[in-house]
Amino acid sequence: MTRPARRTRRTLHVTGTATAALLALSACSSPGSGSGSAPDASARLSGTVTVFAAASLQESFTTLGRKFEKAHPGTEVTFNFGGSDTLAANITAGAPADVFAAASTTTMAIVTDGQDNATTPVTFARNQLEIATLPGNPDTIASLQDLTRPGLKVVLCDRTVPCGAAAQKALDASGIELTPVSYEQDVKGALTKVELKEADAAVVYRTDVHTAGDKVEGVDFPESADAVNDYPITLLKDAPNAEAAKAFIALVRSTEGRRVLSEAGFLAP
Missing domain, CATH: 3.40.190.120 (Osmoprotection protein (prox); domain 2)
Structure with missing residues (x-):
């Protein structure tokens, strides 16, 4: 886990020309002003992300969890690895979690079909x-x-x-x-x-x-x-840390996420 550094707030007293200069500098450096770079979300994310994931994802997701914590100081990713059916039953019984990654669409359906427990799942990998x-x-x-x-x-x-x-x-x-x-x-x-x-x-x-x-x-x-299995992932409806959970899912589906999964032997979705 990467622990956040302590920060001390300082109040700057600026007036007149200095204020205008600061505003101009902010406008020039803001994302979307032609640089094409996305805003850094690390300052907005904190707290624990709880991920329930199929046992076969243990090594690759543990690696991605470390990468996530490094990219977002102040966050911690905790995992509950196990049989997808058991994890699904725990979630429907009310176990607190942010993300569910299953080893088949059938077990994902235990959580999503006919219930208001999760967002629409998306396949991020396949396994043989x-x-x-x-x-x-x-x-x-x-x-x-x-x-x-x-x-x-x-x-x-x-x-x-x-x-x-x-x-x-x-x-x-x-x-x-x-x-x-x-x-x-x-x-x-x-x-x-x-x-x-x-x-x-x-x-x-x-x-x-x-x-x-x-x-x-x-x-x-x-x-x-x-008998190839699709692996779906979803944000759970009552996720305690929804914003950080979305960012973790984005990492799993990113180019870096696919690289880690591919190195572990997973097939592309």
């Missing part, structure tokens, strides 16, 4: 599935079908969360029946099972495989192209 295996892929997993081998311990996200729904969609499209050893409440939980060698493989997002580095190995499968 990948199989996470143990380092070196010792079980030589090369396809979704390989996950059905007897004795192979496979973990999936719960079907109520976006990564689980996407995995089930890919399995259904392929006619593959798969019984996992466990269903996890979010994608990080599924990935952790493989990282700890408690499972041989998990179907997670490509971004999570990317983040895990050499702790796992990723295997692409063609069926994932039919």
Whole structure:
């Protein structure tokens, strides 16, 4: 967190010609007078921005949160990462938050459809599935079908969360029946099972495989192209810090935001 520097107000006593000079200087330097630069909003923003975001956004949003605090001294971005369905339920139950970023339009609809909880959401990124295996892929997993081998311990996200729904969609499209050893409440939980060698493989997002580095190995499968998730973001209706929340959403959707998301493995919206 970047803490604001203390400022001391000084009163300037100017009259006559000095006043006119100051007014002229202000007019020349004001935004929109031909410079094409936007006004600096950092002086107007302060306080905490509370963001509820899908677990798969943890690394990229944490990076963007630091950038936001640096650009707007006096602000702090706090995150609640988890399964999108759980976050949506918390929001509809009245949990105070400014921004909601979900891993699917279906879970976003829990908050927005038929309710007066949020502004119109906009898609800011997309994500695709990948199989996470143990380092070196010792079980030589090369396809979704390989996950059905007897004795192979496979973990999936719960079907109520976006990564689980996407995995089930890919399995259904392929006619593959798969019984996992466990269903996890979010994608990080599924990935952790493989990282700890408690499972041989998990179907997670490509971004999570990317983040895990050499702790796992990723295997692409063609069926994932039919189960790509859109990631929407919205300003919540009763946001305690609406102005700062709008600025955070703008950062996520900016060129810099897309760069950070792209480096994490997300697809463009």
